[in-house]
Structure formats: structure tokens, C-alpha cells
Amino acid sequence: MHEYAVVDELIGALLPRLAEHPGRVRTVVVRKGELRILSDHALVNAFEILTKGTRLEGADLLVEAVAAAVSCSACGYRGPAGRFGGEGDHFSIPVLTCPQCGASVQVDAGRELYVDYVTLSDDSPVDG
Amino acid sequence: MHDVRFTGEDILARQLELAEANYRRLREKHVRSISVLGAIGSGKTTLVEQAIDRLQGQGLRVATIAADSAGDDDHRRFVARGAKSVNVNTQDDCHLDAHTVDHALDELPLDDVDVLFIENVGNLICPADFPLGADAEVVVISVTEGDDMVRKHPKIFAQTDFVVVNKVDLAAAVGVDPKRIIDDYSAVNPHGKLFLTSLRRGEGLDELLNALGLGCTSTQW
Numbered sequence: 001m002h003e004y005a006v007v008d009e010l011i012g013a014l015l016p017r018l019a020e021h022p023g024r025v026r027t028v029v030v031r032k033g034e035l036r037i038l039s040d041h042a043l044v045n046a047f048e049i050l051t052k053g054t055r056l057e058g059a060d061l062l063v064e065a066v067a068a069a070v071s072c073s074a075c076g077y078r079g080p081a082g083r084f085g086g087e088g089d090h091f092s093i094p095v096l097t098c099p100q101c102g103a104s105v106q107v108d109a110g111r112e113l114y115v116d117y118v119t120l121s122d123d124s125p126v127d128g
Numbered sequence: 129m130h131d132v133r134f135t136g137e138d139i140l141a142r143q144l145e146l147a148e149a150n151y152r153r154l155r156e157k158h159v160r161s162i163s164v165l166g167a168i169g170s171g172k173t174t175l176v177e178q179a180i181d182r183l184q185g186q187g188l189r190v191a192t193i194a195a196d197s198a199g200d201d202d203h204r205r206f207v208a209r210g211a212k213s214v215n216v217n218t219q220d221d222c223h224l225d226a227h228t229v230d231h232a233l234d235e236l237p238l239d240d241v242d243v244l245f246i247e248n249v250g251n252l253i254c255p256a257d258f259p260l261g262a263d264a265e266v267v268v269i270s271v272t273e274g275d276d277m278v279r280k281h282p283k284i285f286a287q288t289d290f291v292v293v294n295k296v297d298l299a300a301a302v303g304v305d306p307k308r309i310i311d312d313y314s315a316v317n318p319h320g321k322l323f324l325t326s327l328r329r330g331e332g333l334d335e336l337l338n339a340l341g342l343g344c345t346s347t348q349w
Contacts, residue, residue: 002258005223005225009139010139013141013142021132036257037254037284084315085282096286097318097319112138114138116133119130119131120129
């Protein structure tokens, strides 16, 4: 349940940055790399609970996935990470080896976790 | 309606910065640091105990940060072996974070430390998203948790380069074939290093310490 700690950091970072932007916060859009070990459902639950009594209360948290991408210094491959699994009940996961030559790779995308944008409406956050 | 766009700074940026500061601080003091994490009862504390004995025998000065939800049992075990240790209680938090490690480092005489072990709270999943700033990370599991630990947590093992599979002396008794664990791990992380250990007997530890650059023939840095 470390999603609560993550959302706590999110709220702490977001509130001061929104101070100069009046209006009611409707949506907070977060982009989450698929290499992160974070449950979208738990993030949304944590956001709903931890924003109570703040300016973010009532806003929706949307979590958008970012696919893992890698680059290989051995063969020059650059692109989507290779995948493992995906059959039956198992979801597929990215693996950090080159899909072309099998060498270790650098992660170019898939570890990010950031607020992309926030949507505000023009009504006051204290009205209703 | 209008949108406010952000610069893409990581939500955990504060934690990442603190982890990087810990890393730099330990590097400047020439302290080699190993983060140890894994499930409850897998043998993390035994691993650190055995490593303390081995490394002290090589003349290295070892320190520990012992994290648990409550109590100081692990901390006492490390102190009894001669390590300088800081006890950290995370209380209701399921993981250590870089900020807590930063404070723990304040309490250690880093000028007199060669190797630092940071033992996380017993939890395989939650610590994975919180970097601490250590040089290397070791994930400890044991055969008594079953031979499906890797396939149940593939994302973690795909990103973990040092894995210890402990209690292999009990494998037959609990009906586990360690080869399944090895095969699962090499499928998700062909370049990772996996070590079969019986840490209570001290078996398999040398191979791990060598891989971490802490073997008796390793050059000190």
C-alpha cells in the first residue's frame, strides 16, 4: 500500500504549484511508466481519501500508462522493450534485455511518474 | 475549463533527490552500500549477520541500518556481531525511504565505515519504488515461500540484478525445486545474478559477496 506514500508526495508537490492558478480542480492526469510497481486502483483510492479537506478534493485522478522503451549499446536497437508472459491469466511485463540481440539495455521510458496536466474549471473551489 | 501543464518532474522527485544525495554522501566517504530487501522471514537479517562476520574477518568495518515496523531485534543482532548500527522503526509505513536513510546516516560515523548494509522492512513489493541511494540492491527470497515467487512478482525480478534464494537446504522438505525459480528468473532477467544460499550455514554467501565486489580478493575502493 505504498501508493498512499506516493499520493502524499503528489499532493504535497501539486498544491503549491496550483496556488497561482485559480479555479476548481477537475482532473489531475498522471503518467505512470509500466516498470513502476504501483496499482492504478490504489492510487485513485488514495487520491480520493488524502485530498479530503484540500483544494484537490473532488477532483478525479487519471493514470495514463507509459510503455517501456529501451536502447541497446551493443547493437544499436532503440524501441519498445521486449515482453515476457502474456498467456492465459498472466499479463505481459517488459524485460530489460535487447529484443534484437539479447544484451542488457538502457531504459529510455517506463520508469516515469509525473503529473502531466491538471484541468481546472473557472468556478471557485469553495462554492459548492 | 483550462489545463495547466507541468514539466514532467517525477512525483517522487524529492525522494529521488534525497536518494542521490545519500549516494553521493556515501561515495564521498568511500562507503560501499548494499540495500537488502525481501519478504518477511526470507533471511535478510541472517544474510547481513553472516556478511558482518565475513567482512569483519577481512578487516572491513561494517555498519547497518536496521529497519522494521517496530522493535529493535535486528538492530541488536547486528550490534552483537560488532557492527555499528542504527535502528529505524517505520511504524505504519511499509517501506524505508531516502529521507529516513538520510537521518540514519547522520547517526553513523561514516569516516570509520567501509561497508553499509541497509536492511529494509520485510516486504517484497512496496520498497521497490523507493530508491535509497545504495550502490547495489539485493532481493532475498527463500524456498519456503514456494517456487513461484518470481513468476508471481515478475516486474520486481525483471528489475533486480542480485537475487538470493535462501534456505535451499529445506527445498526438498517443502517440496520446492529451486530450478523452477532459477528458470523463471533467467526468463525475466537473463543478465541478473541469482545465488542459492543456506545462510544459517553460511553457504552461498561468498559467491554473493564476490559478485557485489566485497569478496576477500576484491580490490578495495
